[in-house]
Each structure stands twice: as C-alpha cells, then as structure tokens.
Amino acid sequence: MVTLRNRESRPHVVIVGGGFGGLYAAHALRNAPVWVTVIDRTNHSVFFPLLYQVATGGLSADEIAAPIRSLLRRQHNAEVLMTEVTGVDTAERQVQTAAGPVPYDYLVLATGVRYTYFGHPEWQRHAPSLKSVADASAIRRRTLAAFERAELADDPAEVDALLTFVLVGGGPTGVEMAGALAELARTGLADEFRHIDPRRARIILVESGPRLLATFPERLGRAAQRTLERMGVEVRTDARITDVSAEGVQVEDVTVTSPAPARSAIASRNVIWTAGVVATPVSAWLGAEADGLGRVRVGPDLAVPGHPEIFVVGDVASVEQDGRQLPGVAQVALQEGTYVGKLIRHKVLGRPVPAAFRYRDPGNMATVGRAFAVADFGRVTTSGFLTWLLWLLIHVYYLSGLRNRLQVLMQWTWAYFTYERNVRVLSPEPGGAGQRAPAPVAHEH
Amino acid sequence: MVTLRNRESRPHVVIVGGGFGGLYAAHALRNAPVWVTVIDRTNHSVFFPLLYQVATGGLSADEIAAPIRSLLRRQHNAEVLMTEVTGVDTAERQVQTAAGPVPYDYLVLATGVRYTYFGHPEWQRHAPSLKSVADASAIRRRTLAAFERAELADDPAEVDALLTFVLVGGGPTGVEMAGALAELARTGLADEFRHIDPRRARIILVESGPRLLATFPERLGRAAQRTLERMGVEVRTDARITDVSAEGVQVEDVTVTSPAPARSAIASRNVIWTAGVVATPVSAWLGAEADGLGRVRVGPDLAVPGHPEIFVVGDVASVEQDGRQLPGVAQVALQEGTYVGKLIRHKVLGRPVPAAFRYRDPGNMATVGRAFAVADFGRVTTSGFLTWLLWLLIHVYYLSGLRNRLQVLMQWTWAYFTYERNVRVLSPEPGGAGQRAPAPVAHEH
Numbered sequence: 034m035v036t037l038r039n040r041e042s043r044p045h046v047v048i049v050g051g052g053f054g055g056l057y058a059a060h061a062l063r064n065a066p067v068w069v070t071v072i073d074r075t076n077h078s079v080f081f082p083l084l085y086q087v088a089t090g091g092l093s094a095d096e097i098a099a100p101i102r103s104l105l106r107r108q109h110n111a112e113v114l115m116t117e118v119t120g121v122d123t124a125e126r127q128v129q130t131a132a133g134p135v136p137y138d139y140l141v142l143a144t145g146v147r148y149t150y151f152g153h154p155e156w157q158r159h160a161p162s163l164k165s166v167a168d169a170s171a172i173r174r175r176t177l178a179a180f181e182r183a184e185l186a187d188d189p190a191e192v193d194a195l196l197t198f199v200l201v202g203g204g205p206t207g208v209e210m211a212g213a214l215a216e217l218a219r220t221g222l223a224d225e226f227r228h229i230d231p232r233r234a235r236i237i238l239v240e241s242g243p244r245l246l247a248t249f250p251e252r253l254g255r256a257a258q259r260t261l262e263r264m265g266v267e268v269r270t271d272a273r274i275t276d277v278s279a280e281g282v283q284v285e286d287v288t289v290t291s292p293a294p295a296r297s298a299i300a301s302r303n304v305i306w307t308a309g310v311v312a313t314p315v316s317a318w319l320g321a322e323a324d325g326l327g328r329v330r331v332g333p334d335l336a337v338p339g340h341p342e343i344f345v346v347g348d349v350a351s352v353e354q355d356g357r358q359l360p361g362v363a364q365v366a367l368q369e370g371t372y373v374g375k376l377i378r379h380k381v382l383g384r385p386v387p388a389a390f391r392y393r394d395p396g397n398m399a400t401v402g403r404a405f406a407v408a409d410f411g412r413v414t415t416s417g418f419l420t421w422l423l424w425l426l427i428h429v430y431y432l433s434g435l436r437n438r439l440q441v442l443m444q445w446t447w448a449y450f451t452y453e454r455n456v457r458v459l460s461p462e463p464g465g466a467g468q469r470a471p472a473p474v475a476h477e478h
Numbered sequence: 479m480v481t482l483r484n485r486e487s488r489p490h491v492v493i494v495g496g497g498f499g500g501l502y503a504a505h506a507l508r509n510a511p512v513w514v515t516v517i518d519r520t521n522h523s524v525f526f527p528l529l530y531q532v533a534t535g536g537l538s539a540d541e542i543a544a545p546i547r548s549l550l551r552r553q554h555n556a557e558v559l560m561t562e563v564t565g566v567d568t569a570e571r572q573v574q575t576a577a578g579p580v581p582y583d584y585l586v587l588a589t590g591v592r593y594t595y596f597g598h599p600e601w602q603r604h605a606p607s608l609k610s611v612a613d614a615s616a617i618r619r620r621t622l623a624a625f626e627r628a629e630l631a632d633d634p635a636e637v638d639a640l641l642t643f644v645l646v647g648g649g650p651t652g653v654e655m656a657g658a659l660a661e662l663a664r665t666g667l668a669d670e671f672r673h674i675d676p677r678r679a680r681i682i683l684v685e686s687g688p689r690l691l692a693t694f695p696e697r698l699g700r701a702a703q704r705t706l707e708r709m710g711v712e713v714r715t716d717a718r719i720t721d722v723s724a725e726g727v728q729v730e731d732v733t734v735t736s737p738a739p740a741r742s743a744i745a746s747r748n749v750i751w752t753a754g755v756v757a758t759p760v761s762a763w764l765g766a767e768a769d770g771l772g773r774v775r776v777g778p779d780l781a782v783p784g785h786p787e788i789f790v791v792g793d794v795a796s797v798e799q800d801g802r803q804l805p806g807v808a809q810v811a812l813q814e815g816t817y818v819g820k821l822i823r824h825k826v827l828g829r830p831v832p833a834a835f836r837y838r839d840p841g842n843m844a845t846v847g848r849a850f851a852v853a854d855f856g857r858v859t860t861s862g863f864l865t866w867l868l869w870l871l872i873h874v875y876y877l878s879g880l881r882n883r884l885q886v887l888m889q890w891t892w893a894y895f896t897y898e899r900n901v902r903v904l905s906p907e908p909g910g911a912g913q914r915a916p917a918p919v920a921h922e923h
Binding site for chain 1: 521538539540547548551552557559561622626629667669671673
C-alpha cells in the first residue's frame with residue numbers, strides 16, 4: 034500500500050491529538066518529505082471556544098466539530114487513526130495505542146487538558162465539565178431535562194432546585210455559559226411551559242478569586258460582571274466550593290475566616306464545572322518534568338529536554354515568555370503547532386532550524402450573552418456590542434470549513450432576531466438503540 | 479395557576495404521542511374551549527421521512543427534530559408533558575404515566591409503531607432499527623466507527639466484514655438508506671482513508687418479497703432497483719433473513735425449496751433493520767380489538783368501539799377505506815389527527831359532528847440517493863431527477879419550522895455540489911460526561 038511504502042522510506046511524524054495544536058503541526062508538514070500520522074480518540078476536531086453554545090442549545094454539535102479526516106483529506110502525506118493512546122516508549126520510539134504500537138521518528142504531543150475537581154473526583158458525577166462534544170451534549174441533555182422535570186414536579190423545593198444552575202469557575206467558559214443559560218431561561222424557553230416560568234430560573238456563577246475573567250484586565254472582568262448581573266445572573270466572587278452532591282453545592286466565603294468560615298448551601302440539580310484544568314498525563318508517559326498543573330516543561334524549541342525528537346504543544350506544554358506563562362488558549366496552541374511542524378520540516382531537509390518559538394499575542398476575547406463581549410488586545414481593551422460583533426466575526430472565521438461558517442452565521446443571525454433556541458433534541462435514553470427496551474410510546478411517522 | 483383553572487373549567491383532551499397525528503390533532507383544537515395536554519416520552523417531534531439522512535451523516539439530528547413545546551408555544555390552551563405513558567384506565571378515564579395519572583375527558587392515542595424482529599428480539603442488539611433520533615444517532619455512530627475500525631484492522635476478513643452493510647427490508651426506509659450509504663462510501667468518505675478504500679464497501683439490500691417498494695406500483699420498484707444497482711448496491715429480493723448475530727446474517731432464498739432451502743451467510747458488522755413494524759401496545763392498554771400488526775380497529779370516526787371519547791390515529795390505527803388498509807405514512811397520520819381534533823371541537827361545542835373520516839391520498843414518494851426519486855400520484859407515476867427535486871421541495875416544506883427549512887435546503891445544496899458529508903461527529907463513549915474515566919488523550923483548546 035502507498036501508506037506503507039511512504040512510511041518506510043520517509044521519516045515518520047506521529048502527532049497525538051487532533052485539536053488546534055496537532056492540526057496546525059500536521060498542516061505545516063504538508064510539503065515536507067515525511068509521513069504524518071495524526072492519532073485522536075475521537076474522529077473530530079472541536080472548535081472549543083463555541084462548545085458552550087452546544088451545551089446551551091444555541092448550536093448543534095455538528096456545527097462546531099469537523100471530522101479530522103475531512104480536514105486532512107487533501108494532505109496526501111498524512112493519515113488519521115482513531116484510537117486511544119496509552120503511553121510512549123521513548124527508548125523504542127513507539128507510541129502505545131489501543132490498536133497496537135505506532136513507531137515514530139518525530140513525536141508531537143498535543144493532548145490538551147482536562148478538568149480536575151480539586152482532589153474530589155466524586156464531584157464529577159454531579160457536576161459535569163465542558164471539554165468535549167460528548168460533554169456538551171450531556172450538559173444540554175441535563176439542562177433541558179431539568180426544565181421538563183420541573184414542569185412535572187409538585188414539590189416547590191424540588192422545582193426550585195431543578196431551576197437553579199450553579200456554574201463553578203469564573204473564567205471565560207463559566208462567564209459564557211452563564212450568559213447563554215440566562216438567555217435560554219429568560220427568552221429561549223419563555224412561554225413554552227404552563228406550570229413553571231423558566232424566567233424564574235436562578236443562574237449562579239461561583240468564582241473563588243476576587244473577580245471574573247482573571248486572565249483579562251480588571252476593567253473587563255468588572256464589565257462582564259455588570260452585564261451578567263443585568264441579565265439576572267448572580268455572581269459570587271471570593272466563594273469557594275467545598276462540597277458537591279446530588280443535592281447541590283456548599284459554598285464558603287473565603288473573605289470570612291473568623292469566628293468561623295461562612296458556609297452556605299445552594300440546592301441545585303444543575304452544577305456545571307468549568308474550574309481547575311490539569312494537563313493530560315503526557316509528563317508521566319515521557320518521565321518528563323512537569324509544572325504544578327502537570328504541563329510538560331519544554332525547551333525554547335518546544336522539545337522535551339533530552340528528547341530532541343519529541344515536542345509538546347498547546348495546553349499540555351508549559352512555556353514561559355518574558356517571565357509569564359503562556360495561557361491555554363487556541364492561539365497559543367496553533368502557533369506552537371505551526372512552529373513545531375516547520376521545525377521538523379527544516380530538520381528533515383537538513384536546513385538550519387528556526388529560532389526559538391515566540392508567541393505573538395493577537396488578543397483575548399470573551400462574550401457575555403447575545404450582545405456584549407470583552408476584548409484585550411494588549412494596549413487596547415474594549416467591551417460592548419461592537420466588540421461582540423467582532424468576536425462573532427472572528428469566531429465564525431476560525432470555524433473549520435466553509436459549510437460550518439455559513440451555517441453558524443445564519444443560525445446566529447436567526448437567533449438574534451427571533452430569540453429562539455431550537456437545537457434542543459432530548460431523548461430519554463442517550464444509549465444506542467440496541468440497549469433499549471421496546472417503548473410503549475413511540476413516534477409515529 | 480392558569481393551567482389548573484383552565485383544566486377544571488374546560489373539557490380536558492389528552493393526546494399521547496407528539497408525532498404528526500398528535501400534533502395535528504392538537505393544532506385542530508387551538509380555538510376549541512378545551513384544555514389540551516400532549517404527552518410524549520421525548521421532548522421533540524421528529525420528521526421521520528428524513529431520519530435516514532441523520533443515520534448516514536447527511537443531516538444533523540437537530541435539523542429534522544423540533545421541540546414539541548416550541549411548536550405549541552403559541553397555542554395557549556395546550557401544554558406538553560415529557561413523560562412515559564404506561565397504560566390507560568378507561569373506567570376512571572385516566573392515562574397512567576411515570577409522573578402519575580393524568581385524567582382526561584377525551585383521549586387521542588397517536589403512539590405509532592415500532593420494529594419487530596419476527597419473534598427474534600435478540601437480533602436487535604446486532605441489527606439496530608431506525609425509528610427515533612436516538613436510533614439514527616446510534617446507527618451513524620456504528621457506521622462511522624466501522625470505517626475507522628477497518629482503517630486500523632489487519633485481518634482482511636475483518637476489514638471485509640466491517641465494510642459490509644446489510645439492510646433488512648426493501649421498503650422506502652431500506653431503499654433510502656441503501657442509496658445514502660452508497661453515496662457516503664463512494665463519494666462522502668472517498669480519499670479520506672489511507673489503508674482502506676471506502677468505495678470498496680458492500681451495501682446489500684435484502685427483501686423477502688419479490689421486489690422493492692411493495693407499496694408502490696411495480697414499475698417504480700423496478701426503477702428504484704435499477705438506480706440502486708447503478709450506484710453499486712447489491713439488491714437481493716426473495717431473500718429472507720433466518721439469523722442475525724455479531725458475525726453477520728444468514729439469508730435464505732425463498733424461491734428455492736428443493737432439495738433443501740438455499741442458505742448463505744453474509745459476514746457483516748453493520749446490519750440495519752427496516753422491516754416488520756408492529757403497533758405500540760395501545761390495544762392492550764384499552765383492551766380493544768387489534769389487527770394482525772397490533773393496530774387498533776377503530777370506527778369510521780376513528781373512535782374505539784364502545785369508547786366514543788377515545789380516538790386512535792396514525793400508524794397505530796387500523797383503518798380501511800374502499801377495501802384497502804390505509805398505509806403507515808405521515809399524510810394519513812396528519813389527516814387523521816386533524817379530523818379527530820375537529821371532531822372533538824364540534825362535540826364540545828354541541829355542533830353536529832363531521833362525517834366519517836376519509837383519507838385524501840396526495841401521493842407517495844421515495845428517494846434513491848442524490849438525484850433520483852419515485853412518486854406515485856395514483857393515475858400518474860413518475861421517477862427520475864425532476865421527481866427527486868419535487869421530493870426535495872415537498873420534504874423541506876413539511877419540515878417543522880422555518881429555521882430548519884432554510885438550513886436543510888442550504889445543506890443539501892451544499893452537499894449536492896461538493897459531495898461532502900461533514901455531519902459526522904463520533905465520540906468514543908456516547909454516555910454522559912459523568913460516567914467517563916479521565917481520558918489520557920483529550921482535545922486541547
């Protein structure tokens with residue numbers, strides 16, 4: 034087969050992770066005399082900045098995810114394997130996968146981060162996080178089911194708990210989710226229920242630090258908070274989660290320590306976790322040094338010290354620049370991926386390698402609901418409706434594939450004028466048809 | 479609450495099933511002095527004729543399903559309950575549901591059909607059927623996963639079994655699925671794999687009768703078969719499935735009986751069931767007489783004999799007209815639903831009731847792939863590309879909600895010109911995030 038001939042005669046670059054970092058590395062190798070294998074446990078690359086829209090019914094999962102195979106279809110020196118990576122044998126230069134070992138000459142690890150629960154993995158059951166299309170679909174299912182169950186419930190306390198949403202973590206994802214949930218409850222679902230008023234839903238954003246959007250300038254964090262509060266979101270800063278259960282959460286006010294910690298309980302059936310990321314276990318695979326969040330400390334060329342053939346890019350890499358840690362955002366990942374792809378190409382061609390990686394910050398944005406965004410372009414910071422329009426354009430532009438781009442734009446235009454949220458399919462059992470008992474009530478056709 | 483006041487002072491119409499029959503009944507009651515409760519086990523109404531497109535990655539589930547609440551949002555005398563109906567207490571006039579009993583003055587049962595496996599429920603595990611959005615998503619997942627697994631497999635026999643698709647049942651759903659799968663394999667996925675050629679996939683349509691599309695005129699069944707064969711689909715008529723297992727299916731040629739039945743095995747990891755529907759257990763709920771397929775025999779006004787307050791509409795009703803059983807198609811269901819809604823309105827208003835239900839047949843259509851359809855309008859039958867265009871327009875028109883209509887049209891136009899199928903998100907575990915172990919390979923953002 035072509036693939037095997039290529040593999041034997043050309044250096045083999047294995048890229049683990051089909052997100053921004055991995056895909057941009059593969060793309061930068063498109064004209065290099067190498068064979069590229071991209072390995073991912075899913076078949077798609079997800080546009081993470083819009084994942085919260087899937088979780089709140091604004092967009093369909095298919096609109097923010099593209100098959101990795103499609104994206105690399107025309108890159109004839111690349112293949113895609115959908116399988117799970119379990120480790121790396123650095124001595125034998127093999128990636129260990131569920132489908133068997135995959136040998137490499139160069140290895141690019143771009144496996145990203147996952148959420149941690151501050152040492153409480155048992156909280157995850159009650160507080161799903163938002164890191165994949167499957168996560169977003171699960172949160173959407175739970176959110177819509179909560180309104181349905183509230184419509185049927187008799188006990189007022191149960192109705193209140195079903196209509197209370199707690200978002201843990203005041204970063205961009207938490208802020209964006211809070212705004213989208215407020216819109217869903219206040220306008221998207223309004224007038225559709227007869228026993229409850231969805232507008233009554235409480236949306237509580239809990240942040241352990243003193244303000245929202247800690248990675249943005251203070252002015253923008255305050256502006257986001259004011260906008261959220263105007264939308265009816267309760268923002269609780271300086272508030273730490275001390276327990277999560279089926280009943281709801283326990284919150285502690287971190288500014289009060291004497292005479293005793295000030296704790297309060299929030300009854301909620303809908304806790305969503307957007308706080309505390311840690312790296313996937315790449316450092317353990319490599320036996321490499323990691324920082325406090327598990328990210329691999331790499332050299333200025335993003336290679337692992339002692340392994341010039343292994344590179345780490347994106348959120349899973351710990352990179353300092355001008356004394357500051359680079360943030361875990363899409364722009365960092367794609368610039369790092371591009372750099373590493375070019376570096377490998379130069380090495381293979383025997384050319385001098387490019388100078389050390391340097392991140393060029395294009396700015397940082399977050400959105401609050403349908404008509405407000407904040408942006409930090411370094412010397413310029415801005416917020417408001419025009420910033421939101423800019424955010425919209427930039428995000429639609431970055432969406433992979435023209436089809437998605439047109440559709441997202443159309444869907445948002447539509448949503449903006451109608452306040453409808455129709456992406457709301459909810460099935461009782463998400464499992465496959467094969468596991469289902471025959472249903473007494475089915476749809477006719 | 480308003481709802482309770484309404485309920486107490488007005489006759490209460492309970493409609494079970496939010497498909498075409500149930501929704502059109504509710505709609506016909508919009509100006510009647512009644513309170514309407516629609517009960518469904520899902521939150522959405524699905525446009526069944528396009529479900530096969532979801533199963534083959536042509537459309538997103540969100541595009542062919544609309545929340546029942548949205549559809550009835552402006553009907554202020556109607557409410558929607560998402561719960562499972564388990565029976566009917568005709569003496570007490572109560573519908574039994576998982577959320578408790580719901581009393582009724584008038585009851586409309588529109589719960590549709592489900593697939594039967596000819597007395598072999600154990601086949602369902604290996605041969606999912608296509609009756610709900612959840613089914614379609616499961617089939618899509620299995621189909622895409624089969625190609626992914628084939629790309630990784632070493633054993634040629636395993637690759638062949640993974641790339642063999644068997645469709646059981648040569649009705650409209652089987653024919654449409656076969657055409658869509660052929661397109662997916664021949665064009666949609668072409669050039670995306672490096673170890674297998676998706677074009678090599680075998681698609682086998684098995685029908686126990688002598689020809690496809692038995693409910694259509696013979697000429698159209700033959701035309702559909704020719705078109706499918708031109709697309710590379712193997713059509714096996716007069717072929718009965720005698721076993722389904724993880725290995726594949728056993729097929730018996732029904733035209734050969736001596737000296738012994740002619741049986742052959744097809745190794746396949748992808749068996750899809752579109753044959754043999756039976757009614758949901760409405761007749762058992764009511765203790766009413768049923769026909770051979772479990773459908774309730776109703777009177778000329780679609781009421782259950784002995785129960786003038788209970789009506790059965792859609793696929794679950796057995797209605798004869800001019801000596802012929804009305805078919806299980808959307809048009810029958812919606813016309814029956816409209817008739818029953820009007821009938822109840824007249825009864826409540828004390829007006830003379832409309833004459834017996836009479837079905838007006840607007841014709842019958844099925845599509846084969848991207849550019850061919852067959853249509854039977856009684857005196858006129860037609861097939862070909864223009865018929866396909868007509869099919870497209872009619873189906874897009876019937877899609878509930880303008881948003882969906884525009885999007886489907888756009889997506890199909892796009893698909894037609896690019897042969898892309900991008901609605902292909904596949905996650906390793908379809909379950910909720912809460913049940914998932916931390917993943918070693920995650921997406922970065």
